[in-house]
Amino acid sequence: TEDPQRKLVLLKYLDGNYTNYTPERARFHMMDFSLEILNTSREDRQLHEYIVNKGPEEEVWQIQLEVYEPVSHPSIQVLSWALANGSCAVTLNCTAERGDNVSYSWGSRDTGTLGLCSRNGSLLHLSYPLQNASVACACTASNPVSSQVTTFNSSECSYKQGGKSPPRLHLPTRLFPASPSPLVLCGR
Numbered sequence: 001t002e003d004p005q006r007k008l009v010l011l012k013y014l015d016g017n018y019t020n021y022t023p024e025r026a027r028f029h030m031m032d033f034s035l036e037i038l039n040t041s042r043e044d045r046q047l048h049e050y051i052v053n054k055g056p057e058e059e060v061w062q063i064q065l066e067v068y069e070p071v072s073h074p075s076i077q078v079l080s081w082a083l084a085n086g087s088c089a090v091t092l093n094c095t096a097e098r099g100d101n102v103s104y105s106w107g108s109r110d111t112g113t114l115g116l117c118s119r120n121g122s123l124l125h126l127s128y129p130l131q132n133a134s135v136a137c138a139c140t141a142s143n144p145v146s147s148q149v150t151t152f153n154s155s156e157c158s159y160k161q162g163g164k165s166p167p168r169l170h171l172p173t174r175l176f177p178a179s180p181s182p183l184v185l186c187g188r
Helices: none
Strands: 011-014 017-020 026-029 034-037 047-054 057-064 075-084 087-095 103-107 123-129 135-143 146-154
Touching: 011 026, 017 026, 075 146, 087 103, 087 135, 087 146, 123 135, 123 146
Parallel strands: none
Antiparallel strands: 011 017, 026 034, 047 057, 075 087, 087 123, 103 135, 135 146
16 A cells, blocks of 8 residues: 655635644744745745545645755956957856856947846856956846856956955966067966
8 A cells, every 4th residue: 555645734724714834943923824934934935735625525735845045245256368469369158156046148338338148147257458447347147046247347358356356267377478568477
């Protein structure tokens, strides 16, 4: 024989009265018949049932509860940068340390750089002419319950952004031989 199906009953309502079996976990609102689950955690991410008995009939609604950890403020890491043919090419990676089901997108409030910065995903391959003194691309990390934004500001073709330390990915530094163009130090 199979084991009987067991369900944890949070609340029972009958003839204008209700019994809350888990008052430390749930709060019932009679005004709109909603049930508020308190102090949610990932363990609450499960299927819940709402059952209404009408004489010999029973109506059952199944509600899948999803619980998301809010997104933390993302950080932008410069994976590579290079100076070539009067343009700066930069590869950026945006990541949030915390959050469930995080999606990433890039954009800009400046209409002049909107096309350069518009991408979906955590990586942005950015190439811009050096005469653009400053390019600002914003990374948005979001999930269904929260959203955070961090901006990359490029004032020169290098990884030093606003006094921040170099990128975490360290590869050997290369020096290019002297040529008619200025000597460029590229670090990755």
